[in-house]
Amino acid sequence: EAGVTQFPSHSVIEKGQTVTLRCDPISGHDNLYWYRRVMGKEIKFLLHFVKESKQDESGMPNNRFLAERTGGTYSTLKVQPAELEDSGVYFCASSQDGRGETQYFGPGTRLLVL
Amino acid sequence: SQKIEQNSEALNIQEGKTATLTCNYTNYSPAYLQWYRQDPGRGPVFLLLIRENEKEKRKERLKVTFDTTLKQSLFHITASQPADSATYLCAHPRNSGYSTLTFGKGTMLLVSP
Numbered sequence: 001e002a003g004v005t006q007f008p009s010h011s012v013i014e015k016g017q018t019v020t021l022r023c024d025p026i027s028g029h030d031n032l033y034w035y036r037r038v039m040g041k042e043i044k045f046l047l048h049f050v051k052e053s054k055q056d057e058s059g060m061p062n063n064r065f066l067a068e069r070t071g072g073t074y075s076t077l078k079v080q081p082a083e084l085e086d087s088g089v090y091f092c093a094s095s096q097d098g099r100g101e102t103q104y105f106g107p108g109t110r111l112l113v114l
Numbered sequence: 115s116q117k118i119e120q121n122s123e124a125l126n127i128q129e130g131k132t133a134t135l136t137c138n139y140t141n142y143s144p145a146y147l148q149w150y151r152q153d154p155g156r157g158p159v160f161l162l163l164i165r166e167n168e169k170e171k172r173k174e175r176l177k178v179t180f181d182t183t184l185k186q187s188l189f190h191i192t193a194s195q196p197a198d199s200a201t202y203l204c205a206h207p208r209n210s211g212y213s214t215l216t217f218g219k220g221t222m223l224l225v226s227p
Contacts, residue, residue: 033214043217045208056214091157100213101146105157
């Protein structure tokens, strides 16, 4: 069974540009989470989808971030326009149960904004 | 807000010894705590979950304790091996009824042959 996959693995962009990150959860997992780790800080929650609906988006830093999960399968996280402080590692996780007790993480996308 | 504290200094031990990592949490009484392993360039990998009504849980060479009075969890790796070298993260639910997680910064473990 394939794990959670994320694309791209790395992205280097200039301030003001747009970047779109993609996450493919484990097949059949209705719950999809986005987290971010900024250098020197802990991993922080961004957003939680249940199927195609946003269950909790209280961790999204501002309106430059837009997450979608059309059809309840893969998800995208778009940052527009990117700022220097958006640099970090963006992780996606999925789980089958709604309690989130076993979350499977992807390898992350390393974003560097110059 | 909830905060998880883990020793930021790397823990260096010799192969065969027991590694003990500490996780302290504040401002919240979580229903459970989780421990993850993270290798460089990889995402966290779930290891163990311990509930608030459990004092101790074991899985092979791993043991986790949960002290709700001290607001602390200890993570032990017995008979440690160089392959156990990684960063270990502690996490708990962000809030009661939520499935999203709050993480600590993690503690790096280095096991020398």
